[in-house]
Amino acid sequence: MPTRIPLPLTQFVVKMHSRCDLACDHCYVYEHADTSWRARPKVIADEVLARTAERIGEHAAAHRLSAVRVVLHGGEPLLAGPDRLRRAAETLRAALPGGCTLDLRIHTNGVLLGRAFCDLFAELDVKVGVSLDGDRAANDRHRRFADGRTSHPQVLKAVALLREPAYRHLYAGLLCTIDVENDPAAVYRALAELEPPAVDFLLPHATWDEPPKRPSGRGPTPYAQWLLAVHRLWETDGRPFAVRTFESVHRTLRGLSSLTESLGLEPSDLAVVETDGTFEQADSLKTAYDGAPVTGLDVFRHSIDDLARHPGIAARQSGLAGLSATCRACPVVRSCGGGLYAHRYRGDDGAGFDHPSVYCGDLMTLINGISSDSADSSGSSGRGGAAPVPAQGSEREPVRPHPLTAEHLDEFARGYGGAEALTALGDAQLALTREMLAAAWDSSGRGRGDAWALLAALDVVAPAAVDAVLAHPYARTWAARRLGGDLTTGLGPLASLAAAAAVRAGRGDSVAVPVRGGWLHLPTLGRVALPDGEALVTGLPDGFEVRAPDGTVRTELDAPLRQVRLAGGWTVALEDVDPLRDSHDHAVAGRLSEGELADWTGALREAWELIGRDLPAYAEGIRAGLTTVTPLRPGPTGRDVSSAARQAYGAVAIARPSTAPTLALLLAHEFQHVKLGALLDLYDLYERADDRLYFAPWRPDPRPLEGLLQGTYAHLAVTEYWGTRTLAYDGLAGEPADRARAQFALWRRYTAEAVERLAESRALTALGERFAEGMRESLVPWLAVPLPAAAEQEAERARVERLASA
Structure with missing residues (x-):
């Protein structure tokens, strides 16, 4: 019997051919511990392709996936030939449900990549990634034909094709396996000359049983030093192409998600289909021991949900809890994430993968080095120890005993709040619930x-x-x-x-x-x-x-009561039965049908993924404090409806919007109200005697001071949401990018004006002033983001219209 609801898998590697026309001596498929390739068919059969496509399609439909990525791989996938590659692309695309996009890619050594293949990939919209380790000397160190001949000229010819205007849109990037005996500057320059959109620098696969080479005289962390040398060149050149390793370190240091499974704590969502139709775990496990990637499952007898329940897949989805004790105690664990799962393996002590990475020292040195090089842009607030919360003068004592620390309050003041702070806030709310129940019962006589x-x-x-x-x-x-x-x-x-x-x-x-x-x-x-x-x-x-x-x-x-399990172990209830859920400002929906439940489940999963990507600083608190989503009846046409109730800590109410991004924004916005309402149960942030009304920049009607405070606090998340999306669209044109910029310009201006209005009210307590300063601090980096004049003009137009209507 299954013991858990699986997280959906969204990335699939499909092996088109199990052999290769090169004999790279660092290849994990043929040169490491696993030998399963010897018994597999050379080419994937049509029936395997058809069944694989069907499995991916049914998985996408069941989990309401908006997109899946499939990488055609090998061996060398071009050996499968153009006809079979065409069938793969057409079969995979036809099997997906409506509304699910196929991101189809092929990874090749480039030797066979000619104009005919490029024409085919242009027709089928297949992005192409090419393996190349640098200049000829660096590449020839490992990537050669079996007779020792160089492959470098053929690969350069293939990349030159991809750089032609007709095929440039297919050029996905280059993959470079590091050899510390290669000159990092020479490798970087050789790759940069090819104008790739992205480069992945990969550590050579190794384990504690088969450790990586560490040439004498290069210190204890040669791989970190090699990467740091490249990183400095990359920064000096203005980051001319994407590098997932560097960007993942930069992102995780700022609390954002990683872009690669080899760093960070995000759950792995990848599966492999071999040429015989067997499901395997990540290919990198082939370096651990013979049979390490084996699952015992295949596309003919098992669904992808079956695969997602496999213990090996689950182990790579368990985040911090799945790491060794050494890793969990490490100060850089949220950036490192324990390194690539395969690199933790050690077979002689029976602990298997329960170890730090064999590259542990290199990863720590790399992360600390990048942090040091980028101190000014790491996202750190620079705040040292926080002063105790004032308890005298204009600041009153909390309403009741509470477990919040000064550090918690500073987190909340900036609009955030991590798991520990939200757990403490939840404890305080539970104590308040007990008091209120006792008081209500006593009043009953x-x-x-x-x-x-x-x-x-x-x-x-x-x-x-x-x-x-x-x-x-x-x-x-x-x-x-x-x-x-x-x-x-x-x-x-x-x-x-x-x-x-x-x-x-x-x-x-x-x-x-x-x-x-x-x-x-x-x-x-x-x-x-x-x-x-x-x-x-x-x-x-x-x-x-x-x-x-x-x-x-x-x-x-x-x-x-139905529960929805989301990535990262978060489970949220869809409350559609409690008769007291009608405490929101809008009409609640009735019992969800099975179809409505499926729609909500898919929408929540997509929205949670977006929150993790676009609002990572808020995601941890949402996961720790938001337990319940109450469906509302739809609002008027074209209007999104959502609510938070002061006496319903841990719940938000929403009419399911038409898009996952809107749901993500509503969840974050309403949970801000939930947090602040709970804090106001504990603290006076403003003078209760103040009965003046204040105009919020986003409303035509004046509101009491608490209304202005609530709106400002909620719109911190709105500003950050649109700010993050604007940064993601940097350099891109089109309606979604223009809309994100305009919304960002509008909401950062509104929120900044509201913070100043709060500060000027002279009705905030000392702690309230501290909150206003924290909100201002969170806005500073967003106010510094440059925007096109058109976006600023649109914000000004909206602001003037709002003032006129007020």
Whole structure:
């Protein structure tokens, strides 16, 4: 039985031919530990291609993937011939569902790449990557024919073709395997002369059993020194082409995601299909031991979801938890990520891959070297130890005891908040929920009562069960309404909380729960269809029993709460059953159909991927604090609808928008409101006596100061979202790029104006002023990003129109 819902795989290497026309002595396929290539067919068969395409297509449809990347590989894939390559491209593209784009590439040594192949790839939209280790001397060190002849002239001829105007759009870049005995400057210059759009510099595959060569006299980290020499040339030249290794270090040092599986903590999403149709793990594992990439699965008998559940695939998706203890304690682990998985292998101690990379010292030296070289642009705030939060003068004490530190508050002030800060904030909210429930129960005048007595008892013997239920975003909605004077909901919701805790504890405890509207609701679990009246709920070790007034006994949920598992181990609930979820400003949707659930699942997965890419500084906090998404009914045509409720910590409500980018933006925007609302439960950031109204730059109507503060805080994320997308479009033209620039220009201006309006209000407490300064600090780098005049003009036009309407 599967033990987890798999993360979708989005990158596939399809082996077109299992042999090669070169005899490179550093090749991991033929020269390292694995020998499986000997028993495989030379060329992939049509039936294998067809079944592979079908598997990828069904996986893309099941997971609502917007794009998949397929790399035609080998051996040498051009040996498969143009007809088979055409069939591969056409079959793969035809199998994908509507709305899913195929990013099709081929990786070749270039020896056979001629004009006929280039014409074919231009017709089929196949990008071409070429292996080349530098100038002729560097390339000939390893990349030769079996008889020792050089391959360099043929490769240069192939690259020259790709640089012709007719084929330039096919030119994906160059792949260079490092040899520290090659002159790094000569290699860099030789590759740069070929005007590649990108270059991948790869460490030669090695393990602790077969370590990389380290020539004497070159120090303990020769690979780092080689790469740092190239990095300095690359920086001096103004970064003339993309280098994933360097860019990944720069990105991860700023908290962004890595661009390569050999660095960073992002889960691997790659699978390999061999010429016989067998599924394998990453090719680099061939360097570890014979059979290391084997999964025992194939395209004829197994789905890609089956493959995604394989323990080997899962091991490369477990992030920090999947690293050795040494790696987890390392200060550069979020950039290094433990290095390439295969490079951690050691066979003589039984620990397998549970080691640091054999390049550990090189990776640390490289990361620290790049950080030192780029200190001014690493994204560090430069803040040292934070001063304690003021507790006297104009700053008042927190409303109640809380676990937040000064460092947490500084994180929140800048708009962010990592996992530790969000966990502390969640603990404070759980304590507040307990207080509110107790106060609401006391106000009922019902004494102990069965439900309250059971909750109190379970809190002693099964506290985790009680915490899980009370941490549900809508657990305190009932208490908030009763304390606000609304007694129409009765005491049933508290009984439902006690029943859900009893079910989770599984100790045999029973409690009576009112049934209204034909449903018995168990918060965090789901609901059971029953006739109205009073039902007895009993939590059992292996489930529950519900006995209705008419004697009916139920042991299963009719509408369970659905959970969506996302990349990085984040699970979010789609709350469409809790009757108290109507605490938002907009009408909630009913129970999602299976089709709607599938649409939401796909949209959330795409949106989460975009948040990780475009809002990485916010992603960690979202994963730690956002537990629930409540679907709303669609708004008026053309209008996106979303909400955060002050008494529903951990939840946002959204009407599913038409695009994943919009959903990503709404999730981040609304969770900003959730965070700030929770902080305002603990601290006074402004003088409550201030009753003036303030204009926000983005609204025509004046708002109380808290409204301006909430909007400003939320729009920090909006500004960063559009800023990151603008940087991604740097140098590119087209409507999406123009829209991103215009939105960025508009929202950075609006947010900066709002921060200054807050600061000038003279109604902020000392801590509120600290928050205003933190928000200003976050905006500074975005305000410095240059934009075309057209984008600034569009922002000014929108601003003037808004002022006129106000």
